[in-house]
Amino acid sequence: MISYTLICDKDHEFAHHFDGYDDCMAQLKAGKVTCPTCGSKTISKGLSAPNVGGKSAQPAAPSCPAAGGCMNGMCGLNR
Numbered sequence: 001m002i003s004y005t006l007i008c009d010k011d012h013e014f015a016h017h018f019d020g021y022d023d024c025m026a027q028l029k030a031g032k033v034t035c036p037t038c039g040s041k042t043i044s045k046g047l048s049a050p051n052v053g054g055k056s057a058q059p060a061a062p063s064c065p066a067a068g069g070c071m072n073g074m075c076g077l078n079r
Helices: 021-030
Strands: 002-008 013-018 044-047
Touching: 002 021, 013 021, 021 044
Parallel strands: none
Antiparallel strands: 002 013, 002 044
């Protein structure tokens, strides 16, 4: 399932779920989608940001607070 942002001819914006892009376009062309606010069937696909899965960015490793770095491994930051 994929969610697309849709806009009716009265500028009401809403989200709707489809099996994919082709399903979305087929339903819009056939007039099977109606605006939940006004009931219009004149709907167009709006701009949608992609949902990219994956890992979030890892936090930066802490740096040694000593000006030149301790490098002796005593502080626990040296890996």
